[in-house]
Amino acid sequence: MSTISNDTEFRQALDALSLEQQRTVASRFVQNVLSLSGDSRLQQVIDAVEVGTDLATAFKSAKRVSLEAHARCGSEGDWNEQAGYFVARAAQAAVEPQVRTAGKNPAWKAAMQCRMARTCLASDSDEDTHDLETGAQHQLLTDYLNP
Amino acid sequence: MEINELLIWARGPAFHWALAIFVFGMLLRLFEILSLGRKPDLSAARDSGVSGGLRTLFTRSLPRPAIFSREPLRILNGYIMHIGLFVVIFLYRPHIELFGGAWSGLPTGVVDAITAVTILSMFVALLMRFYSPVLRHISTSGDYLAWLITLLPLLTGYLAYNHLLLEYTQMLTYHILSVELLLVLAPFTKLTHLFSFVLSRWYQGYLAGRRGVES
């Protein structure tokens, strides 16, 4: 498989990877949207994946960030900030302990959250930036599979 | 006034006036409630409001485990007090004769024992009202008044039956007077719950029945 051009191929390719590989790919997806979050802790979370250090601590950190970032019920929703929430959730997915995901692909989860983060920016306008992220993810995966 | 004159008065006009005030007072309280009316519920009913209302008249007399476990003594004491009052008022033969009732009562010795227990439960209730932070916070002078006017007939009745403290005719007179005090004041205290409980349980139960929810 040389190029990923659609989501079916995308998903299949992700499923074929090992857990470690999935985490690595997930962290690359997150890296791509990291600028949408103002929280510096998330960089450390992704770094943990690359380096292979304590994922449990990274997970705790990502969880904390996403909790702090979520829109409080009834508060004025800010979609730009909400993007940060989804970035945090993507980071969370990348380092989530296996026992909790029960076999669900962390890379796919992370990819979806990253796209949602990008979608947030479009939420206040009619711009469609969503496709950009999907395309970027296909490219990232292609690059990973063909180093 | 000579004690026998007082007794005759207590048994006669005083009793009729007290009863009249009691009936009139309670009817007034019920009128105050019912005259406010309530808007019909326009949401689509899941189930019957009537069966909900009727069921709730009974379910609230039973304790819920989650609540009972937190205050078992207070709840048990409440049962003892209410059941005791019922027995003492309605299953004591001299009272049944007074009401002109056709049902048979319990042996008077048994009623006497139950009276003692009920008086005890009243004092336990009073102590709890003093010592529980919640009860201290929400209690009013009305609570203590209601307590007193309920206790006096029990106490004087017990003392009269057992020929204690005062000469029998005197004690009996005070017993009847204490009942009259209770009758006259009851409609103006929380003792309205004697009748209004039917309404409060019904109203919530009816709505709960329509919604198919716990009640």
Added chain:
Amino acid sequence: MSKPSVEKGIQFIKAQIDAPVASFFSSCVHCGLCAEACLFYTETEDPKYTPINKVEPMRRIWEQEYTVLGKLKSALGLSKPIDEATFKEWETLVYDGCTLCGRCSVACPLGNDISGMIRKSREGFAAAGYAPPDLIGATQRAMEIGSPMGVKLPAVKAQIRHLEEDTGLKVTIDQQGAEYMVLLSSMEIMNFPEYLEAIARIMRQAGKTWTIASTAFEATNSGIQIGVSDLAKVIVSRIVDAAESLGVKTVISPECGHAYTAVRWEGPNLIGRPYKFEVKHILEILDEFTKAGLIKTEGMEEARLTYHDPCQIARKGGIVEQPRRLLNKVASNFVEMRDAGAMNWCCSGGGGVSANERAEGLKLKAFKRKKTQLDELQVDTLVTACANCRLTLEEGLEENGMDIPVVGLTEMVADHLVEEERGS
């Protein structure tokens, strides 16, 4: 909303007093059992949170306006006042210290609907200007923008696009004659977009037509939470107008507790007439679909999990068995917490409390009750069916260092959905 005043506040509370309320105050014997049902009391041990105490201002108004004895006492100058100080003192009891969970109403031996009275009291407090600023803001946004969190249609459309591209499913907007109209809560739109995806997949499997209304996608009714019926009415009317003009059979209320109470039970009374459509909670729909074999599930979650009953859905909504039936289809290790079902304890964030930043500390204290339930049970996952409960639980768990993921039931069912092959 015209200028607030104590006078207005009193008038508004007075208008809320009906025969049931009068019967409740007449029957209350100050037994104090309502406190034992209330998590704000049990976890703080502060008797001021005793539910019947929360409605003392209303009781005073009832006594002084609607009883002969009360009028007499007033004339003799023996009545307690209801003034600025009263509203100030009771504001935090009526808002911060109460989630309208309804446990007190079920516990009262006299059958008093105390939480109903607290809800009614809020009408007066809001009119007097004594409501939490956060709730006032949310309601204003709901009125002007259509969503308490300021979620506008483009945001919903963006999410729909995201959903359509990722799943290949179609979501229609304003489809005339669709069988179902789906409502979403702002919380779900902003924090849990997977809910919409779950619905889309489930509806497709069940072969049902459904749509989202562009003028009424919002389910949350902050008018109810703050206690301003006029606003609550406007918010509900949007839903009613949309549903009736689209000619849908059923409106689906999302995983949000108060939204269900607002649209299912209070709505018709707010607009003054029955609806021309049915309202069902998503759990009722899922239960119906699985019973009729319209959707099937496969596979089981093996984690040890339990279910938190959202107050408005279980105790006040009557939807207790449906989530359990659904969970038993997709979970092999489902255990119940103590007091599960209609008497379950509130998450501590309902009724506007989670939207009220001022109440944060109190809310976290009240959460200890849920913590106690969970500590006893030792589960790996917590499932619920209300977006607000979900976040409140997550925050509480985080605060207490408890590592238990919280999952939405609809999502969980969708995760186990048997689906035909999707085209791209």
